[in-house]
Amino acid sequence: MTDIKLSEGSLKAIMSGEDVQNPVMQILGTKKIPGGNTERYRVLISDGVNINSFAMLATQLNDLIVNGSLCEFTIVQIKRHIVSGVASNSAMNRSVMIILELDIIKTGTEIGFKIGNPQSLTADSSSTQQPAVVAKPQTNGSSTAAASGNRTNGIGGAGGSATQTHPIVSLSPYQNKWTIKARVTNKTPIREWNNARGSGKLFSIDLLDDSGEIRATMFNAECDRFHDMIEKDKVYFISNCTLKPANKKFSSINNDYEMSFTHATTVIPCNEEEVGDMPSVKYTFVPLKSIVEISPDENIDVLGVCIDAAELSSVTGKTNQKTYTKRDITLVDQSQASVTMTLWGKDAETFDASNKPVVAVKAARVQEFQGGKTLSLSMSSVLSLNPDIPEGHKLQGWYSNQSNTKFEPVSQRTGGGAGAGGNMILIREIQDQQLGMGDKADYCSVRGIIQVFRGSNTTYKACPSQDCNKKVIDQNNGMYRCEKCAKEYNTFNYRLILPVMIGDWTNSVWVTLFQAEAESILGVTAQDVGESTEDHPSLKKALFSQYAFRLRAKMEHYNDEKKLKITCAGIKKIDHLDLSKKFIAEIKELAGLGSAN
DNA sequence: CCCCCCCC
Numbered sequence A: 001m002t003d004i005k006l007s008e009g010s011l012k013a014i015m016s017g018e019d020v021q022n023p024v025m026q027i028l029g030t031k032k033i034p035g036g037n038t039e040r041y042r043v044l045i046s047d048g049v050n051i052n053s054f055a056m057l058a059t060q061l062n063d064l065i066v067n068g069s070l071c072e073f074t075i076v077q078i079k080r081h082i083v084s085g086v087a088s089n090s091a092m093n094r095s096v097m098i099i100l101e102l103d104i105i106k107t108g109t110e111i112g113f114k115i116g117n118p119q120s121l122t123a124d125s126s127s128t129q130q131p132a133v134v135a136k137p138q139t140n141g142s143s144t145a146a147a148s149g150n151r152t153n154g155i156g157g158a159g160g161s162a163t164q165t166h167p168i169v170s171l172s173p174y175q176n177k178w179t180i181k182a183r184v185t186n187k188t189p190i191r192e193w194n195n196a197r198g199s200g201k202l203f204s205i206d207l208l209d210d211s212g213e214i215r216a217t218m219f220n221a222e223c224d225r226f227h228d229m230i231e232k233d234k235v236y237f238i239s240n241c242t243l244k245p246a247n248k249k250f251s252s253i254n255n256d257y258e259m260s261f262t263h264a265t266t267v268i269p270c271n272e273e274e275v276g277d278m279p280s281v282k283y284t285f286v287p288l289k290s291i292v293e294i295s296p297d298e299n300i301d302v303l304g305v306c307i308d309a310a311e312l313s314s315v316t317g318k319t320n321q322k323t324y325t326k327r328d329i330t331l332v333d334q335s336q337a338s339v340t341m342t343l344w345g346k347d348a349e350t351f352d353a354s355n356k357p358v359v360a361v362k363a364a365r366v367q368e369f370q371g372g373k374t375l376s377l378s379m380s381s382v383l384s385l386n387p388d389i390p391e392g393h394k395l396q397g398w399y400s401n402q403s404n405t406k407f408e409p410v411s412q413r414t415g416g417g418a419g420a421g422g423n424m425i426l427i428r429e430i431q432d433q434q435l436g437m438g439d440k441a442d443y444c445s446v447r448g449i450i451q452v453f454r455g456s457n458t459t460y461k462a463c464p465s466q467d468c469n470k471k472v473i474d475q476n477n478g479m480y481r482c483e484k485c486a487k488e489y490n491t492f493n494y495r496l497i498l499p500v501m502i503g504d505w506t507n508s509v510w511v512t513l514f515q516a517e518a519e520s521i522l523g524v525t526a527q528d529v530g531e532s533t534e535d536h537p538s539l540k541k542a543l544f545s546q547y548a549f550r551l552r553a554k555m556e557h558y559n560d561e562k563k564l565k566i567t568c569a570g571i572k573k574i575d576h577l578d579l580s581k582k583f584i585a586e587i588k589e590l591a592g593l594g595s596a597n
Numbered sequence B: 001c002c003c004c005c006c007c008c
Helices: A010-015 A059-066 A090-094 A220-227 A288-293 A345-350 A390-400 A428-432 A515-522 A526-531 A537-542 A576-591
Strands: A024-032 A041-046 A050-057 A075-083 A097-106 A179-187 A191-195 A198-208 A213-219 A235-245 A257-269 A299-309 A313-316 A323-332 A337-344 A358-369 A372-376 A382-385 A442-453 A459-462 A472-474 A480-482 A487-489 A493-503 A508-514 A546-558 A561-573
Touching: A010 A050, A010 A075, A010 A097, A041 A097, A050 A059, A059 A097, A179 A358, A198 A220, A213 A220, A220 A257, A288 A299, A288 A337, A288 A372, A299 A337, A299 A390, A323 A345, A337 A345, A337 A358, A358 A390, A428 A442, A442 A508, A442 A537, A459 A472, A459 A526, A493 A515, A493 A526, A508 A515, A515 A526, A515 A537, A515 A561
Parallel strands: A050 A097, A213 A257, A337 A372, A508 A561
Antiparallel strands: A024 A041, A024 A075, A041 A050, A075 A097, A179 A198, A179 A235, A191 A198, A198 A213, A235 A257, A299 A323, A299 A358, A313 A323, A323 A337, A358 A372, A358 A382, A442 A493, A442 A546, A459 A493, A472 A480, A480 A487, A493 A508, A546 A561
């Protein structure tokens, strides 16, 4: 027998809206809830007298299921929970208990049996010990009307306790009789749109409660009605909105749905007392190292120490002539990676990196730049400096103990080596993986031997002005005309465009090398090659040398013909000793030899 | 119903 006592009757009390502190219960089973993009688990939980099969685990506790900590018979103490709208016995059938925080008191294997003979709470609630219960009395005067049931008509008065609102995670398009109590964690300015499908204006907000978050958008009339009223960081009761599946591409908000306000929507500000301990941001941080795996245009939450910040600069938009202020900052974290993140406008102007602040960003946009990944803040991003959150303090503590840590730069454009973002592949795999077949360029790295040079016409006469490099036209009078600069010069620079065939044991491909990489391989300057009247001898010397090539593959269209164009975005010498060590380690691990771990 | 979010 066990000496642990379950909190008998606590489930009944909780589901009736009573405030029960730290009840001890037993897990009798867990089950993954099918559908949806978010992994979510339902738990069968017992207090020794009753079983509740309408309990769910907040997603931040999913790990406990995955690592087996919440197996059958586990005894837990529930430290924090919420219940969806309950006020009457009849509503119990539909209410859901969400476990937000728990401690494991004893593992399931230690216990090994079901305690007591608990009966289903929902199937037979009339026969259980207590009569019908109503929600605990409210603290303000407007409670009488509100306490009569699971309200279907939005907020009646300004009342409403936590037990009478619905958790955000419980919202779905299939049920629209709900009221949420949520904090506005972000609010966009009004934006107007005009496209083939019509025009209008809108703004959106991000809403957060203990259970989760959701984005809400206000169009046209609702845009006018709510824009001035709704304030960032304030808490509101909101009801009567419509829900639809969220398009993940445009938001990092962790919810499969998003809501639109309608003419029927009501929004009531919470008074101070009602706000309670409503959380103020919910992050799902991505380790900086993993950013290489994330597709461009996705939004992610990141946390890092800012170890460097560039000067403020300004850029002009490509499509409009607007000037934007920007500042690039560098973040590092415990994954021993660094990333470049661009701040814009006011965030850029006011940013101060002098004290190496911890920076948290909700919804930073992932971008690809020359094969590396960078981050950029957008309209929907929220920047927070030295946030008062456990992860932030932990990171700060960790960083203060680092001295010579080398950070893998995920934003670096060249990365010929096998480092982060290197995705070292075999040359055959360029075809196998259909690299370059999509709309965007694909990057990869290969180890290849230079097998063939195109020996002649490897240089061209380029515009001498800074950063132009366009081909100039020899006017045959000592002057060279650049069409791009619309100018004539009395000089030019030679530049290299060097097609080479590189191969490994699986295949060969033609790759175009440009100035820097070509000079590095040849060991001579473009000028030398250009001025040489015959094929430069350096070409022969470089033949059969081996490098790690960073490649960029993209489909190019010439008239009706499509052709895969592969250019070199960087090269790196191969450290054969180091590489051999890596191979040996891999072989050992594959063969199950030695002590890899 | 938007989904623009910038520059190398």
